[in-house]
Every structure is written in structure tokens, then in C-alpha cells.
Amino acid sequence: MATHDTPAETPIGDWLVLVSENYSPLDFMLVADHFEKFLWGVTITLELTFLSLVLGGVLCIPLAIARAYKHPWFNAPIWIFTYCFRGTPLLVQTYMIYYGLAQFDFIRESALWDPILSKAWWCALIAFTLNTTAYTTEFLRGAIETTPFGEVEAAKASGMSNWTMMRRIVLPSSFRRALPAYSNEVIFMLHGSVIASTITLQDILGVGRWLNGRYYLAYEGFITAMILYMILVFAITRGFNLWERHWLGHLRPRTETLELKPKMSMLGR
Amino acid sequence: MNFKKLMMTAAAAVLAFGVGSANAGEPLRVGVEGAYPPFSWKEADGTLKGFDIDFAYAVCEKMDRECVLVEQDWDGIIPALLAKKYDVIIASMSITEERKKKIDFSNKYYDTPAKLIAKESTSLMDNNASLTGKRVGVQRGTIHQCYVEKFFPDAELVMYATQEEVFQDLAAGRLDAQLSDSIQGQEGFLETDAGKGFAFMGGDQNDVECMGEGAGISMRKGSDELLAGVNNAIEAIRADGTYAKINAKYFPFDIYGSGS
Structure with missing residues (x-):
């Protein structure tokens, strides 16, 4: 079975290695030996996922407004952008940026090559950001377009300018309505980030594939990666639940128990 | 009943055939x-x-x-x-x-032996000191990955799913060097258009533990x-x-x- 880098020093450690190598379907001690590498993988995955989400979140706001109000110049180009990036697989987009751009001499000689385009990390970040921007632009546009007319009318009646109305009424109300859909996008992005491992990055899946390749294993690397992704998704869903409770509290169905209690006590009186 | 009998006969036939002919005729x-x-x-x-x-x-x-x-x-x-x-x-x-x-x-x-490939003009040499911090590409799960991890531990190991991707990134300038089979490197890369300006660097890389x-x-x-x-x-x-x-x-x- 696979050799372990750090020999176990205690009798219990010896026993664990023996069980892990010979009897357990998964060589868990091997995973434990390399767990630090997996933690580095977690940081790469989180970096790429959240940086692209933050950048995409900022970029999508002006794009969605231009789309929702059918800006005469920008609407069509933005539509083409979102259509292309939502209509093609993220893997292809990442390959185009990483392997595709590198084919052109003028790009390899440009000022952008050395600091950015020659680095797998930056190529992944660019691809992920463009992809998530395209998706969030479209559903934020939908949310803006479905702002209840009453809210807009009330804002106008109070004499708000278009800009103030956008800032105070339309955007906050749209964000609230887009929030549940956005949690899906965040999880989708986390899952999509595994594509980083296909362009040499050692993200969670990258480390899993390294472990499998190094020791000729079928499952250990993948199952460890799976568990780590599940933990991350669990944390993200919990986070969004709390956020939704905070932002959408006014929409939750009211529970009757609080009102019933005094009535019950009145009956007893 | 008939069906059961048929199955028994079929099983017996398969058994006899399998033992007698040691899989001959069955596709490999x-x-x-x-x-x-x-x-x-x-x-x-x-x-x-x-x-x-x-x-x-x-x-x-x-x-x-x-x-x-x-x-x-x-x-x-x-x-x-x-x-x-x-x-x-x-x-x-x-x-x-x-x-x-x-x-x-x-x-x-x-x-066939394994060799490093780098830019023709490179000043790098095939030892750990020279390759420290340099990006060395290999195909994941190969003898070459094992070799780089063992003999060039301070190089930055970059792993790819296929050998073709290693050559692609070497040509694009994302790698300082790569380790692969010498014949494969010669015919699959150096003799192609993409391999212009590149050459073998250092000698044969031998190690029984890694290379077998x-x-x-x-x-x-x-x-x-x-x-x-x-x-x-x-x-x-x-x-x-x-x-x-x-x-x-x-x-x-x-x-x-x-x-x-």
C-alpha cells in the first residue's frame, strides 16, 4: 500500500496506519498525512470563488440597470455578452482564456502577459468573474424590472430624482428579491471553481487529483474533496439563511403563537 | 422447469468452455x-x-x-x-x-530515458539548486512527477492532465522547463513547429525508484x-x-x- 511520509511514533499510530492501509476501504491516514495540502486547496478555492463573486457583484449592478432600462447604446452589447457567457460552458471559457489566448504572439508580447495572463490563477479569476457577472446581471435585471409599480410611484410622488429612487427604492428592493436566487449562484460558482484544477491550479479538487495520481488511488482524493466541498456548501447555505432572515424578515409568515398565548390566559381568567 | 434446465446446461457449457480454453477467442x-x-x-x-x-x-x-x-x-x-x-x-x-x-x-x-526540455538559450541546469523556484511541468501521476518531487524538491511543480498540455504551456512560456520521456519529447514536441527554440537540457534523468x-x-x-x-x-x-x-x-x- 501507499507509503506514509511521517511514520507513526506511538503504538496507536502504528495500529491506525495498519488498519488504514490494509483494512479500511479508504486509506484515511494517507489523507491525514497530506491534509495541509488540502487546506491550501481550500484557500485557493475560496479565494477564486469569493473574489470572482465580489467582482461580479459590483460589475453586474450598472450592467443590470442598463439592461433593465434598455439603454440605447449599452443594452445590445450587454445582452450579447450575457448571452455568450450564459450560453457556453465555464470550462470552455476558462480554456479559451488560459490556452486560447496563449496561442497569439501579440498577447504573449503584451504588457498584460507577464503579470496576469501567464498566470493560471488570474486566468481562472477572469473567466469566473465574467461568467458570474453574466448570470447575476440577468437575474438582477429581472428583479429590477419586476419592482412593484406602487413602490416606484410612491418614490416619484415624494419627489425623488431618478438616481435617488434607484439608490433608495429600486436597488434595495431588487436585491432583496434576488437574494434567494443569488445563493444558488454562489453555490454554483463554488462547484464551478473545480475547473481551476484543469488549468494546473491546486484547488481542493486539484489536490485530490494530485493525491490520486501520486499514489495511484481511485477514491481517496475525490472523497476528501467531496467532504470539503460539502462543508463549504453547508456553511454558505447557513450564511444565506441568516442573511435572508435579516433582509427578508418582513416577508416571513407571522407565527400566531405569540398572539394566542395571552388569549389562552384570558380564557382561564 | 424447462427454462431452469436450459440455464443449467448453458452454465455448464460456459464453465467448460471457460476452463478449457483460458479465455481464447474472448476479446482482450x-x-x-x-x-x-x-x-x-x-x-x-x-x-x-x-x-x-x-x-x-x-x-x-x-x-x-x-x-x-x-x-x-x-x-x-x-x-x-x-x-x-x-x-x-x-x-x-x-x-x-x-x-x-x-x-x-x-x-x-x-x-527510453527521460530528459528535461527548456528554451535553447536557457542558463538553467538539471539540478535542484538551479531549478529552485523555477516552474517545472510534468504530466500528473507519471514517473516524471515522482522524479521532480524527489530530485528537484525546491522547484515549483506544475501538473497537467496530459503531456500535450505540458508542451502547450512550455511553448507559451508559462514553464521554465518540463520533464518527460526523451523520445516522446523529441518526436512529440521538439520536431514540431511548437518546439522551435527549445532543446533538451542536461543529460538522461535516471532513478530506478521513480523511473523503474x-x-x-x-x-x-x-x-x-x-x-x-x-x-x-x-x-x-x-x-x-x-x-x-x-x-x-x-x-x-x-x-x-x-x-x-
Whole structure:
């Protein structure tokens, strides 16, 4: 079975290695030996996922407004952008940026090559950001377009300018309505980030594939990666639940128990 | 009742046939890679070509079994063998101690050294001090990955799913050097347009622990009969000139190497 880098020093450690190598379907001690590498993988995955989400979140706001109000110049180009990036697989987009751009001499000689385009990390970040921007632009546009007319009318009646109305009424109300859909996008992005491992990055899946390749294993690397992704998704869903409770509290169905209690006590009186 | 009887007869027939003929006639499923020219590559129409492929057909012919080629990415090629997706692997796989713990190997069918490739003008040398902090590319799960991790521990190891991607990134300037089989590097990269301006750097990289004893045909442990059949086939291919014929189709010199 696979050799372990750090020999176990205690009798219990010896026993664990023996069980892990010979009897357990998964060589868990091997995973434990390399767990630090997996933690580095977690940081790469989180970096790429959240940086692209933050950048995409900022970029999508002006794009969605231009789309929702059918800006005469920008609407069509933005539509083409979102259509292309939502209509093609993220893997292809990442390959185009990483392997595709590198084919052109003028790009390899440009000022952008050395600091950015020659680095797998930056190529992944660019691809992920463009992809998530395209998706969030479209559903934020939908949310803006479905702002209840009453809210807009009330804002106008109070004499708000278009800009103030956008800032105070339309955007906050749209964000609230887009929030549940956005949690899906965040999880989708986390899952999509595994594509980083296909362009040499050692993200969670990258480390899993390294472990499998190094020791000729079928499952250990993948199952460890799976568990780590599940933990991350669990944390993200919990986070969004709390956020939704905070932002959408006014929409939750009211529970009757609080009102019933005094009535019950009145009956007893 | 009739049905049961029929099944019994069929089972008995299968049993008798299976024991008596040692699988002769049954197709031999061969795992191959298809992304490792000139040993194996895929034509535009989807057919597989290369030294490994021709060699696989020759082995099947000698064993009197039909060849069914199964394509498999390199980093999953051993797990897929263990999962019985095919019976043997003929994909330039080096015979190493680490792999022998998981699978059995035939005798070698060729043996060529590994070499580094870098820019012609490079000042790098093939030692750890010179490669410290430099980006060295390898295909994931290969003897070359093992070698770089062991002998150039301070280099930045960059891993790819296929050898073609390693060459692509070397040509693009994302790597300072790469380690691969010398023949494969010569024919698959240096002699192509993409390989202009690149050259071998340093000498042969040898290490029995990492590199093993040449490329062999691998199979699941305990396939003793199959192993004997494959070894006989290799010997017959060597003896009757088939090997020389296939060799000459791809290489101007003998790639079998020294020894038996």
C-alpha cells in the first residue's frame, strides 16, 4: 500500500496506519498525512470563488440597470455578452482564456502577459468573474424590472430624482428579491471553481487529483474533496439563511403563537 | 422447469468452455491513452494511432484474441484497470515498485530515458539548486512527477492532465522547463513547429525508484495466466521481426533498450 511520509511514533499510530492501509476501504491516514495540502486547496478555492463573486457583484449592478432600462447604446452589447457567457460552458471559457489566448504572439508580447495572463490563477479569476457577472446581471435585471409599480410611484410622488429612487427604492428592493436566487449562484460558482484544477491550479479538487495520481488511488482524493466541498456548501447555505432572515424578515409568515398565548390566559381568567 | 434446465446446461457449457480454453477467442480489452504522440494519439476521425496502438494489436494477434481498445485519461488509468474497465494497459507505463504494489507488470516492451526540455538559450541546469523556484511541468501521476518531487524538491511543480498540455504551456512560456520521456519529447514536441527554440537540457534523468525498468503491459494482480500469455506474446513479437517492423515505422533507432 501507499507509503506514509511521517511514520507513526506511538503504538496507536502504528495500529491506525495498519488498519488504514490494509483494512479500511479508504486509506484515511494517507489523507491525514497530506491534509495541509488540502487546506491550501481550500484557500485557493475560496479565494477564486469569493473574489470572482465580489467582482461580479459590483460589475453586474450598472450592467443590470442598463439592461433593465434598455439603454440605447449599452443594452445590445450587454445582452450579447450575457448571452455568450450564459450560453457556453465555464470550462470552455476558462480554456479559451488560459490556452486560447496563449496561442497569439501579440498577447504573449503584451504588457498584460507577464503579470496576469501567464498566470493560471488570474486566468481562472477572469473567466469566473465574467461568467458570474453574466448570470447575476440577468437575474438582477429581472428583479429590477419586476419592482412593484406602487413602490416606484410612491418614490416619484415624494419627489425623488431618478438616481435617488434607484439608490433608495429600486436597488434595495431588487436585491432583496434576488437574494434567494443569488445563493444558488454562489453555490454554483463554488462547484464551478473545480475547473481551476484543469488549468494546473491546486484547488481542493486539484489536490485530490494530485493525491490520486501520486499514489495511484481511485477514491481517496475525490472523497476528501467531496467532504470539503460539502462543508463549504453547508456553511454558505447557513450564511444565506441568516442573511435572508435579516433582509427578508418582513416577508416571513407571522407565527400566531405569540398572539394566542395571552388569549389562552384570558380564557382561564 | 424447462427454462431452469436450459440455464443449467448453458452454465455448464460456459464453465467448460471457460476452463478449457483460458479465455481464447474472448476479446482482450486494452486500456490506452491517446494523448501521447508518437506512442499514442488520436486522428481527426477518432481512430487511435501510434507505437503503443500497433504494439497492442500485435499482442492481441499473438494471443489470438480480438483487441478492444478503451481510451482512458492518464490520471485515471490505473483506477479504471482496478475497476475492470479493461483487462490490460498498454500505454507506455513504466514498471515501478510503487505501481507494482497495486498492479502486475509484464516484462518491458521498450525502455527510453527521460530528459528535461527548456528554451535553447536557457542558463538553467538539471539540478535542484538551479531549478529552485523555477516552474517545472510534468504530466500528473507519471514517473516524471515522482522524479521532480524527489530530485528537484525546491522547484515549483506544475501538473497537467496530459503531456500535450505540458508542451502547450512550455511553448507559451508559462514553464521554465518540463520533464518527460526523451523520445516522446523529441518526436512529440521538439520536431514540431511548437518546439522551435527549445532543446533538451542536461543529460538522461535516471532513478530506478521513480523511473523503474522500462515500459510494460500492466494488469490486475492475480491474472497469472494472462500475464504468462502477454509475456509470451511480447517474446514472440520480438523474435519474429514484428517488433522491428513497428519500431521502424516510428523511430530511426531501436527503442527496446539494452538487456532482456
